[in-house]
Amino acid sequence: MSxxxxxxxxxxxxxxxxxxxxxxxxxxxxxxxIAGRFVVDRFETDLRERAQTVPLVVGAxxxxxxxxxxxxxxxxxxxxxxxxxxxxxxVRDRSEGVIRAIPMHVRFTxxxxxxxAVGFEYFAQRELIASTGRLPAxxxxxxxxxxAAGRLGLGVGDELPSDQRxxxxxxxxxxxxxxxxxxxxxxxSPDDDAVFTELSTAWLLEGISHGHAEAExxxxxxxxxxxxxxxxxxxxxxxxxxxxxxxxxxxxxLHAERSELPxxxxxxxxxxxxxxxxxxxxxxxxxxxxxxxxxxxxxxxVSFVIRLRAVFDAIAMLLGATTAALIALIASLSVRIxxxxxxxxxDIGASRRAVAVVALGELLVVGMIAASLAAVEVAVLAxxxxxxxxxx
Amino acid sequence: MRLLVGVFAALMLIGCGKSTPTASTPEHDxxxxxxxGPIAFVAQRLAxxxxxxxxxVPEGDDPSAWRPGFDAIADYQASMLIVLNGAGFEQxxxxxxxxxxxxxxxxxxxxxxxxRSTEVTHTxxxxxxxxxxxxxxxxxxxxxxxxxxxxxxxxSLNSAMPDQADAIDxxxxxxxxxxxxxxxxxxxxxxxxxxxxxxxxxxxxxAREMGWEIVNIDLPPEGPITDDPIGxxxxxxxxxxxxxxxxxxSEPDAAIAEQMLADFGIHSVVVSPAExxxxxxxxxxxxxxxxxxxxxxxxARGK
Numbered sequence: 001m002s003x004x005x006x007x008x009x010x011x012x013x014x015x016x017x018x019x020x021x022x023x024x025x026x027x028x029x030x031x032x033x034i035a036g037r038f039v040v041d042r043f044e045t046d047l048r049e050r051a052q053t054v055p056l057v058v059g060a061x062x063x064x065x066x067x068x069x070x071x072x073x074x075x076x077x078x079x080x081x082x083x084x085x086x087x088x089x090x091v092r093d094r095s096e097g098v099i100r101a102i103p104m105h106v107r108f109t110x111x112x113x114x115x116x117a118v119g120f121e122y123f124a125q126r127e128l129i130a131s132t133g134r135l136p137a138x139x140x141x142x143x144x145x146x147x148a149a150g151r152l153g154l155g156v157g158d159e160l161p162s163d164q165r166x167x168x169x170x171x172x173x174x175x176x177x178x179x180x181x182x183x184x185x186x187x188x189s190p191d192d193d194a195v196f197t198e199l200s201t202a203w204l205l206e207g208i209s210h211g212h213a214e215a216e217x218x219x220x221x222x223x224x225x226x227x228x229x230x231x232x233x234x235x236x237x238x239x240x241x242x243x244x245x246x247x248x249x250x251x252x253x254l255h256a257e258r259s260e261l262p263x264x265x266x267x268x269x270x271x272x273x274x275x276x277x278x279x280x281x282x283x284x285x286x287x288x289x290x291x292x293x294x295x296x297x298x299x300x301x302v303s304f305v306i307r308l309r310a311v312f313d314a315i316a317m318l319l320g321a322t323t324a325a326l327i328a329l330i331a332s333l334s335v336r337i338x339x340x341x342x343x344x345x346x347d348i349g350a351s352r353r354a355v356a357v358v359a360l361g362e363l364l365v366v367g368m369i370a371a372s373l374a375a376v377e378v379a380v381l382a383x384x385x386x387x388x389x390x391x392x
Numbered sequence: 393m394r395l396l397v398g399v400f401a402a403l404m405l406i407g408c409g410k411s412t413p414t415a416s417t418p419e420h421d422x423x424x425x426x427x428x429g430p431i432a433f434v435a436q437r438l439a440x441x442x443x444x445x446x447x448x449v450p451e452g453d454d455p456s457a458w459r460p461g462f463d464a465i466a467d468y469q470a471s472m473l474i475v476l477n478g479a480g481f482e483q484x485x486x487x488x489x490x491x492x493x494x495x496x497x498x499x500x501x502x503x504x505x506x507x508r509s510t511e512v513t514h515t516x517x518x519x520x521x522x523x524x525x526x527x528x529x530x531x532x533x534x535x536x537x538x539x540x541x542x543x544x545x546x547x548s549l550n551s552a553m554p555d556q557a558d559a560i561d562x563x564x565x566x567x568x569x570x571x572x573x574x575x576x577x578x579x580x581x582x583x584x585x586x587x588x589x590x591x592x593x594x595x596x597x598x599a600r601e602m603g604w605e606i607v608n609i610d611l612p613p614e615g616p617i618t619d620d621p622i623g624x625x626x627x628x629x630x631x632x633x634x635x636x637x638x639x640x641x642s643e644p645d646a647a648i649a650e651q652m653l654a655d656f657g658i659h660s661v662v663v664s665p666a667e668x669x670x671x672x673x674x675x676x677x678x679x680x681x682x683x684x685x686x687x688x689x690x691x692a693r694g695k
Binding site for chain 1: 465487488489491501526527
């Protein structure tokens with residue numbers, strides 16, 4: 001190391017607070033646009049990858065974004081429902097080959113985590129397997145996504161109360177106790193954040209099914225509106241079970257025809273593009289329903305994101321230019337403060353180049369530290385990109 | 393600097409990595425599992441020898457009230473096809489996690505016009521539509537409806553085993569012929585002068601096919617029979633000149649049958665709904681039903 005560089009380093013080390021502050025400011029200005037691009041790219045990639053896993057989603061008419069994000073990312077957006085019979089009809093229609101149609105219902109939460117009530121084939125389609133316990137098989141059984149299990153701090157054998165949708169409506173179905181029978185292996189997808197259950201549990205949460213004592217045995221006058229030879233009319237005051245047990249499991253019953261039960265979407269896997277087109281046309285032509293291709297919906301969303309990214313890039317460039325100007329200002333002030341010191345160097349015979357190295361070497365040191373810090377910041381943010389995206 | 397670049401590259405690789413599922417779930421085995429005896433019989437006739445047919449419902453259990461444990465549900469989940477009667481008969485299937493595309497609810501798939509059951513257990517509030525078990529699921533008692541269910545099942549079997557489609561279609565035609573013969577046998581029973589009362593609404597589809605008039609009155613075969621159904625039964629006897637013949641799902645308590653005959657001239661006959669196993673028993677049970685009914689009708693008319 002030359003004597004001049006040693007002099008520069010010693011000076012930077014002597015004023016280490018100033019050096020580090022300058023380097024940190026510069027590193028943030030350098031790293032933010034690059035890291036931002038990584039995060040946005042990961043966001044786009046994750047969205048597209050997830051969208052590509054489902055060719056067609058059929059649901060109630062309304063926002064296509066809500067339908068896709070409710071069905072694929074378990075966001076509580078979609079309000080409307082269609083009937084379970086639609087899923088059966090899609091499966092039964094074999095005119096274009098065998099179609100897999102997975103009904104799902106996403107409208108409830110349990111301690112803030114989305115409850116995804118799905119047809120059993122969902123797990124095979126997504127290659128989800130239980131790391132402990134098993135998949136849900138019956139009423140109120142749930143298997144937790146890996147991240148959801150971590151956040152909830154629950155495992156096999158624990159209980160999880162569902163959240164009430166409204167606290168103001170006393171006639172709304174009460175909270176139901178869900179039984180954790182499994183925790184799923186981490187998949188690196190939104191499935192890690194959901195509480196999975198069987199569809200019948202969703203109808204229990206909706207209040208369409210419930211369990212209570214045999215109607216014939218209920219004697220409380222406030223619970224019985226009337227009796228006839230073959231029927232007992234019960235009032236809404238009949239206490240219903242909030243927890244399914246071996247003793248009361250047989251008392252749970254549906255108050256609707258199976259085909260009329262509500263679902264929020266059907267994930268459809270047609271055997272060909274032609275089959276997908278026919279199905280989409282059929283449901284888009286029918287009032288009250290829609291069929292969307294998640295890939296196209298995500299493309300539409302991403303085009304907005306790309307436009308936003310251009311704005312963020314411009315802001316980042318402005319931030320970088322401002323930071324560079326500030327550092328230049330600080331450097332010029334530093335040279336002015338060190339004017340006597342530099343003149344002494346010149347007086348004792350240092351060349352003009354040597355004086356310049358001593359004066360501007362500090363900038364070089366700050367730049368090198370800033371670049372190193374920026375590299376680490378970008379790497380850390382890139383590593384956390386998936387987590388950051390999953391939190392969006 | 394080289395070290396920094398290395399660390400940066402390593403961190404980038406870790407950051408960009410994405411965990412993927414390491415194992416896939418095997419989707420199904422090669423077994424067709426049924427939810428009730430009659431539909432297991434149809435599956436056996438259509439695909440026996442081509443695939444294994446199982447009826448997980450324990451013999452003697454009522455398939456509509458049976459509640460499978462987790463092991464039984466896991467078996468159903470692993471099935472190549474899950475063959476149910478549908479129309480709400482297998483109540484457990486409404487709250488079990490089953491693979492939708494491999495479940496065939498044959499009565500629903502066949503588009504059978506379901507009969508709304510008159511046996512309503514209870515309602516909630518004043519809304520009449522809030523009743524459960526409202527659809528009568530006993531479609532298989534009608535040979536015509538069971539033929540339609542067999543055709544629906546054959547469609548699903550052909551999709552699941554396209555290389556066996558010709559064999560399945562040939563078997564279907566043979567089965568439809570057998571069911572047509574059964575239908576003819578039922579039709580040959582001369583029911584003139586007899587008024588049918590069903591102790592359980594199991595015969596509505598058979599009655600619809602045969603053009604019989606039938607009244608459903610809830611009468612437990614093992615007794616005791618309370619005043620309300622007895623009153624209804626007497627009402628039927630008094631309102632009709634025809635001899636009343638009660639169709640029982642299983643042998644009624646001898647004392648009850650004798651008392652009904654002695655006091656009101658009401659005859660009894662067992663017409664088994666053949667709901668459970670064994671798998672191949674459907675036609676034999678129905679032939680025996682036809683014979684018993686023919687004899688009972690003749691006895692009721694005093695022939």
